[in-house]
Amino acid sequence: MRKIIFLSYLLVPMCLFAQKSRVFSINFSEKDFSFTKDGDILNIVSTDGKAVIWGNAFDPALPCLGVNILISPTDDYVGFSCEEKETLVESNVIVNYIPEDMPSNIDQNVIRTGQTNYTKKTYPDENVQFTGTHMMDGYKYLSFIVCPFRYDVENKNLYLKKDFSLHLNLKSVYSKGSSKSKGCNMRDIVKDMTINGNEIETLYPNLTKTVSSTETTIYKYIIVTNEALKPVFEKLAHWKTMKGVRTKVITVEDCFDVYPNLSPHLAIKTVLASYYYNNDMEYALLAGDTDVVPAQICYLPTDLTNSDDTTDTPADLYYSCLDNCFSWDSNGNNVYAELNDNIDLDPEYIITRCSVSTLSEAEIFVNRIIEYESYPKTDGWTSKMLSCGNLRYTYTMKNHELISDSQYQGEYVYEHGVQPYWGSNTFFELFDTYSDHPDGINYDATGDHFQTELEKGYTFVDEYSHAWANKWGFLENGTLYKLDKASSLVNSGYSIITTISCYSNAFDKISTDFPDETDYYTTCLSESFMRNPNSGILAYYGCSREGFTYSTYYFIEKFYEHILSSYDRQFGRAAMSAKNAFTTQAQDTIYNQYRWLIMTLNPLGDPETPIFIQTPQTFNDVSVSFSNGNLSISSGISDCTICISSAADYGESYYKLYNNVNGISLSDVYADCYLCITKQGYIPYIARVGNSVYLQNEDIVRNLSVFSTNTYVGSNVNSSLSLGPVTIHKGKVTNKSAGGITIQNDFEVKSGTELEILQP
Numbered sequence: 001m002r003k004i005i006f007l008s009y010l011l012v013p014m015c016l017f018a019q020k021s022r023v024f025s026i027n028f029s030e031k032d033f034s035f036t037k038d039g040d041i042l043n044i045v046s047t048d049g050k051a052v053i054w055g056n057a058f059d060p061a062l063p064c065l066g067v068n069i070l071i072s073p074t075d076d077y078v079g080f081s082c083e084e085k086e087t088l089v090e091s092n093v094i095v096n097y098i099p100e101d102m103p104s105n106i107d108q109n110v111i112r113t114g115q116t117n118y119t120k121k122t123y124p125d126e127n128v129q130f131t132g133t134h135m136m137d138g139y140k141y142l143s144f145i146v147c148p149f150r151y152d153v154e155n156k157n158l159y160l161k162k163d164f165s166l167h168l169n170l171k172s173v174y175s176k177g178s179s180k181s182k183g184c185n186m187r188d189i190v191k192d193m194t195i196n197g198n199e200i201e202t203l204y205p206n207l208t209k210t211v212s213s214t215e216t217t218i219y220k221y222i223i224v225t226n227e228a229l230k231p232v233f234e235k236l237a238h239w240k241t242m243k244g245v246r247t248k249v250i251t252v253e254d255c256f257d258v259y260p261n262l263s264p265h266l267a268i269k270t271v272l273a274s275y276y277y278n279n280d281m282e283y284a285l286l287a288g289d290t291d292v293v294p295a296q297i298c299y300l301p302t303d304l305t306n307s308d309d310t311t312d313t314p315a316d317l318y319y320s321c322l323d324n325c326f327s328w329d330s331n332g333n334n335v336y337a338e339l340n341d342n343i344d345l346d347p348e349y350i351i352t353r354c355s356v357s358t359l360s361e362a363e364i365f366v367n368r369i370i371e372y373e374s375y376p377k378t379d380g381w382t383s384k385m386l387s388c389g390n391l392r393y394t395y396t397m398k399n400h401e402l403i404s405d406s407q408y409q410g411e412y413v414y415e416h417g418v419q420p421y422w423g424s425n426t427f428f429e430l431f432d433t434y435s436d437h438p439d440g441i442n443y444d445a446t447g448d449h450f451q452t453e454l455e456k457g458y459t460f461v462d463e464y465s466h467a468w469a470n471k472w473g474f475l476e477n478g479t480l481y482k483l484d485k486a487s488s489l490v491n492s493g494y495s496i497i498t499t500i501s502c503y504s505n506a507f508d509k510i511s512t513d514f515p516d517e518t519d520y521y522t523t524c525l526s527e528s529f530m531r532n533p534n535s536g537i538l539a540y541y542g543c544s545r546e547g548f549t550y551s552t553y554y555f556i557e558k559f560y561e562h563i564l565s566s567y568d569r570q571f572g573r574a575a576m577s578a579k580n581a582f583t584t585q586a587q588d589t590i591y592n593q594y595r596w597l598i599m600t601l602n603p604l605g606d607p608e609t610p611i612f613i614q615t616p617q618t619f620n621d622v623s624v625s626f627s628n629g630n631l632s633i634s635s636g637i638s639d640c641t642i643c644i645s646s647a648a649d650y651g652e653s654y655y656k657l658y659n660n661v662n663g664i665s666l667s668d669v670y671a672d673c674y675l676c677i678t679k680q681g682y683i684p685y686i687a688r689v690g691n692s693v694y695l696q697n698e699d700i701v702r703n704l705s706v707f708s709t710n711t712y713v714g715s716n717v718n719s720s721l722s723l724g725p726v727t728i729h730k731g732k733v734t735n736k737s738a739g740g741i742t743i744q745n746d747f748e749v750k751s752g753t754e755l756e757i758l759q760p
Contacts, residue, residue: 018172019078024069024195026164028148030089033063033160038397041116042093042158044149049416049561052554053098054145054585058115060095060123062149066584068134068141070194072203075170077142082128083165086150090158095151099394101593103502103546123151127161131587135323136346136580137186138207141194142168143584183207185282185349188567193580218280221247221608224255224268225287225362232362233287236606238650239370243676243684244643244657245283245608248275252293265296266327269319276322276348283572283607286316286353287362289527290508293353297508298328298337298599300545301591313545314508315599317579320347337599339591345583345598350572352539352607355507355527364533369606372494372538374684375702375730380492381615384426386453387414389464390445390475391432393549406464407431409500409553413462417560422613428453431464432476447473447481457493457536459613462556467501469509469524483521486528491536496571496611497529498541498559500552505542505602526604539571539605541578546600548593555582555597563611569680572607610680619677619685626689626707627738629670633677634663640679647672647688648721672708693737697724703731711737714744728753 034045044063046052051063071077094116129145144166150159183204191197221240223233230249237247252268259267275281286293295314302311315337318328324344328336337343356362371377389406396408407429414427428436430445430453437443450472454461465472473480503509504525511517523531526540541559543552558581563574579598586595621636633642642658644666645651654671658664672690687705688695695706695713712718715725725746732754735741741757749755 020075020170020172022168022170024166024168026067026146026166026195028160028162030160032148035090037093038096040094041096042090043096044158046416049412049557051148052585053550055098055124057100058097060116060118060151060153061098062095062124062147062151064145064147066582067144067146068194068584069144069168070139070141070190070196070199070203071170072172073138073140075140075172077130077133078169078171080128080130080144080169081167083167084127084161085163086159086161088157089160092156093158094156095158099550101548101550102393103548118153121152121154123153124149128164128166131584132589134346134583135344136190137348138183139186139190139200139204141190145584184280186347189573189577189580193577218246219248219275220245220280221283221285222272222275222281223247223249223285223287224272224293225249225251226292227251227253229288229292229356229359229362232359232366233285236366236369239374240608241651241655242643242645242674242686243373243678244641244659246651246655246657249287264294265318268293269326272319272349273322273326282349284320284349284351285607286319286351287356289355289357290314291357295508296328296336299335300337300596300599304591304593304596313596313600314602316351316353316602317345317347317599320349320351321345322348339588342588345586345595346580347576350570350576350607352572352575352603352605353507354530354606355604356531361531364531368494368533368536368538369609371701372612373609374686376612376616376683377493378616378683380457382426382457383422383614384428384456384458385414385418385422385460385462386428386430386456386458387411387462387464388430388445388450388453389432390466392464392466395433403433404431405549407433410462410464413553413557413560417557418460418564421561421564425613428458444476446476446479447485448479450475450481451485451489454489454495455491457491458495459493459611460560461495461497462560463497463499463501464553465499465501467499467504467525469503469506469514470511470519470521471525472499472501472504481525483523483525483528486525486535487532489529489532489535489537491534494536494538494612496539496541496605497526497537498556500543500547500556502543502546505540505544505604507544507602507604530604538609538611539603541575541601541603541605543597543600544602546596548597551593552597552601555579555601558582564613567680569611569613570607571605571609571611572603574611575601575603612681614681616683617681618683622677622685624675624687624689624705624707626669628709629668629691631666631669631675631689631707632663633665633675635677635679635685636662637679637682638662640677643674643676643678644669644689645674645676647674647690648694648718675707694718694721695726697722698726700726700728700733701730704733706733706735706737706741708737708739710739711735711741712744713741713747715746717742717744728755732756734758 046063051065053061054064131143148161240247255267255271296318297312298315321344325342328343330341387410391404395402432445435443471480471482506524511521529537555578558578562577582594623634625632644656646654672693675687677685689707691709693708693711727748734756
């Protein structure tokens with residue numbers, strides 16, 4: 001959808017503030033939409049997926065575009081006016097209606113069907129609607145809903161407004177004070193989501209990527225867990241730090257000690273905020289189930305779902321939104337995220353959860369993430385996506401064929417969010433009305449067939465069905481996909497699951513929370529997938545309460561669009577960006593499904609993990625030279641990240657990080673250090689460098705090269721390190737020490753691994 005921006009200013013001096021007018025031109029064309037008829041009924045769809053259906057149920061289904069405009073931090077919104085030019089695009093047509101957007105776990109009979117006998121003479125009431133002012137990571141932007149159509153009901157004419165001239169009125173207030181926000185984390189996101197993002201350097205010259213901190217150590221990533229699980233998550237922190245994302249583990253006990261008079265949620269949020277303001281924090285992981293790291297339960301009205309059993313949802317987004325009312329309870333009634341609580345839905349940093357309770361569950365999560373990022377399985381790797389599901393409510397006409405609503409939405413997500421960015425990679429469908437299996441439609445969308453497909457190692461799995469906390473269903477032939485299948489899944493690869501289904505990500509619930517529940521369970525479906533050591537499930541993006549029939553899939557489409565088209569392809573950033581895409585629709589004056597979904601779509605997984613969308617590549621031309629503290633590195637590839645960190649204390653005494661380079665030279669590398677070279681889509685190159693390298697108390701699970709004067713291997717070769725044996729579990733260790741290698745006791749090379757000793 002082409003948007004051209006023209007900017008102009010008109011200043012009106014006043015005693016306390018000056019008024020400013022800016023003009024933005026927003027353009028549309030007929031090519032931005034497809035117009036198809038089902039008999040006399042006209043359906044309008046955005047061809048690029050940018051515009052979505054938005055409005056009241058049973059009004060004409062006219063696509064609308066969310067438009068965000070970046071403004072200066074010292075500007076305030078006053079109002080707007082708009083000039084429009086329209087042209088007739090369809091005559092003698094009846095535009096189809098907006099279906100009722102209902103939770104996807106209710107009885108089909110509750111869904112009301114509409115008719116096209118519209119009561120108003122023309123729709124919409126307003127083609128441009130202001131929906132709110134937002135602040136994210138120090139950046140202020142205004143949100144508008146723009147509908148490029150006008151439907152004349154009486155004459156059955158549809159008009160397209162191709163050209164909008166939006167006159168924006170602002171006031172400049174000169175005594176705002178300085179913001180503590182850094183503008184580091186969301187700078188690129190804000191540039192992408194605002195139509196004048198190219199102005200960011202001009203409007204925000206003081207928000208740079210340089211952080212002023214009283215601490216000598218700058219942390220990009222904070223893991224929050226409890227004392228019991230801390231040792232396991234320290235392993236994850238060490239890996240992240242080694243590869244160039246400096247990470248620290250903090251405990252909930254410490255947070256409570258620092259802020260004993262605050263609620264547990266607010267104490268944790270306050271500590272995280274301090275790392276954001278005083279450090280360089282970009283990512284946060286809530287490392288534990290709700291018995292480890294509590295979830296903030298937020299209010300969602302029952303009348304939005306016609307349900308008596310949902311008034312709240314866990315919303316981990318609470319922990320990363322720092323503007324407006326910090327506590328999300330401005331009226332102090334202990335009910336969080338009400339409309340009058342003045343909450344902020346724009347995060348300052350990326351946050352996800354790892355829902356585990358025991359050491360063994362934490363080990364499964366940490367080991368899977370480290371393996372995937374540092375030494376992923378590549379045998380038989382195929383870049384493929386599974387889209388699957390079953391009829392939920394209605395059949396839909398597409399290409400003159402009647403298909404289930406699930407198939408329609410799954411194909412919409414693929415066609416708009418995946419295919420434009422993923423080339424000719426495999427897309428496999430398994431729906432009740434279509435299947436790509438050789439048996440075709442006879443290969444039913446059943447729980448057993450879901451399991452068969454999940455075993456094949458799809459990179460992405462996009463699921464559409466009714467669901468409950470412990471199951472996907474109801475699938476074809478009345479079958480279910482229940483917890484026993486998720487906990488017994490053996491996946492040949494790694495998968496990310498997205499789903500529109502209700503409650504399957506209700507990590508805060510167990511069966512006794514539901515009075516009518518007859519099955520006994522203590523985990524939800526997402527937890528069963530991720531706690532299974534053989535499932536290969538890296539992450540889960542789904543609803544912790546109800547999903548919605550006609551809007552949730554828009555969020556899923558935006559998730560895939562970001563993860564496949566962005567510069568970093570991180571799971572957490574893609575999950576966050578999918579929500580950011582709809583803050584325009586989630587007005588702060590009404591409850592609606594967009595506000596609901598922004599809260600209840602909780603991402604489970606590691607926030608920083610970069611996703612491989614093709615077979616992982618290897619660094620084949622790395623050149624390393626080391627002698628007496630002088631280290632020279634050439635990666636053989638441009639735009640890499642190179643990190644050098646002291647091995648004994650995980651980067652505390654020596655840490656240097658270089659971004660967007662293909663090589664570096666240093667003259668002060670005397671200590672035993674890790675060298676890690678990373679780039680999106682590549683398996684990291686990892687080495688040890690230093691005058692003396694000590695391999696002690698180590699489980700080696702990846703390829704490792706050693707460049708040193710002398711290398712010592714054994715359970716007790718350095719008194720300053722923890723005692724313990726050395727085992728090569730995976731990969732090959734190549735030693736290029738000038739003085740050779742000294743191997744003492746307690747060293748094991750497992751079958752299928754290799755130790756190679758070379759002269760430098």
